[in-house]
Amino acid sequence: MVEPISEVGLSALLVSVGRGDCDALQQVYQLTSGRLFALCLRVTGNRSAAEDVLQEAFIKIWNRAPAFDPELKTSWSWLSTITRNSAIDWYRAHHRRQFVGDYAISSIEDEAEPVLDRIIREERENRAAALLQDLPPEQRDEIQSIFYMGLTYSELAAREGVPVATLKSRIRRAVLAVRKNFDHE
């Protein structure tokens, strides 16, 4: 079972981090590091590298938090984008081709989630998840993976050992399958 992350509480914590609150940073770390670490693993394909990337990401989070604006971006989106970009930078610097499959699901401790947070989160998650409904599992994985990894066509083709043209066809099919669900919204 994947535990939820409190969006509203997380935003407040990030604002505190921006004011120099070290304890708030630790709370953000406790709430999000498990998922952000999973994201790092997806991109780097290497546990040791993922640790380095997550460390670097939290340094950036600390340094950039004064500019975090909850009205412009959700806290999770802000955190995951910084982490994802750090992981992509690492990947591009090292050109690893190791493939990482699914990791075993594990849980992290989380505080009780306020009702308002839960409603907001569930609404967002349901809407995003609905887009992927009806897709075959391999197509669903493919479309999610390209967004997790953020690699270019040529980088992704090299990583997976397939021609760029083949990759483009596969991604095109997956995107169009998701698009059908856009139309149903």
Place this chain on the structure above:
Amino acid sequence: MNEPVLPPAELQVLAAEFASGLLEGADRASAMKRLAEDAVFADMVSVWQENAAQWTAQLAPEPVPETLWPRVQAALGHSPAIAAARSEVANDGLANGRAWRMTAFFAMAATVVLAVALGVVLASASRTALVPPPTAQPPMIAEARPPNIAQISDDSGATLLSAAYYPQDGTLTMNVADLQSADMAPELWVLDKQGVPHSLGLLDNSGSLTIRISKEMRELLVNEAILAITIEDRATAPHAAPTGKIIGTAKLSEI
């Protein structure tokens, strides 16, 4: 001038490719130009980005080694003095110059140049005039030169503004994220070679927007010129120098 019209399905594929970072080189430049010119395409890109963020939230957490948090703390060199200094920067209204430098530093690759440049932000008294947008004339006509493009994102990568600048007639076509409030609006700046910001005007509408740049300012909108956005008071715009925090910067690049 404009990117070729694509069927909706193809446009959706392109939006997904752009939002996910798959595009590179000329394809990416072309998509950035379309982003500035086509509000429908910009909306599609936003929808993909928003949903992708939710997909990452559904990743199953991985156990993180207990040694990692102490490493983060050590790398940050946390101490009461540092925390106090950060708090001062974040809360002190007079610290705009420092906040401007700090944000710009992390917002783009040209960190050293920009950090030095922004040191003189508050000393600037340069003013600029915003000419009303053209009505009927398209931005580019004969002897078309490729536009310069820029995409300004915030620290986390969210697109704040996509712009295509057409040097031969001085028009700047933009797609602007909704950053409006009752009293405040985004203001666009270009930095000269000394790093002094000059206002290109208040962007008092979100979505698609075209403005004609004054002749004086056109000289600054060259390849690799740095654009920046701050949030400013509507009532007193345009401003001689930024007063709000900088929320994103980007370099203008030739396609």
